[in-house]
Amino acid sequence: MTxxxxxxxxxxxxxxxxxxxxxxxxxxxxxxxxxxxxxxxxINMRRVLSPYRNRGISAAAEIDERAKAVLRRVA
Numbered sequence: 001m002t003x004x005x006x007x008x009x010x011x012x013x014x015x016x017x018x019x020x021x022x023x024x025x026x027x028x029x030x031x032x033x034x035x036x037x038x039x040x041x042x043i044n045m046r047r048v049l050s051p052y053r054n055r056g057i058s059a060a061a062e063i064d065e066r067a068k069a070v071l072r073r074v075a
Contacts, residue, residue, distance in 0.1 A: 003029060004041030011048045019048070020059035027066050034074050042067045042074075 003026035011019035023045050030038045045067045052060040 004045060008044060008048050011052075016052055016057055017059055020057075020063045023063045024066070027063070027070060030070065039071070039074050042070050046071075 003022050007019040007022035007026060010016075010022060026041065026045075030042070046064060049060050049064050049067075053064060
């Protein structure tokens, strides 16, 4: 969960590429985890990424797709 929070902090500072890298690590670490806190972290990733979805930032699109896939598995 700490990586999820760190990614959100990086994104709020305008460093979306670093945030996406951190979130990729978080999603890797969450593989197989089915908890409410993990689910909320993924929801928050998507929420924070929403302003960047259509700006052509490939890392943001990739993380958003991975986050959607995680939510489908744990929903």
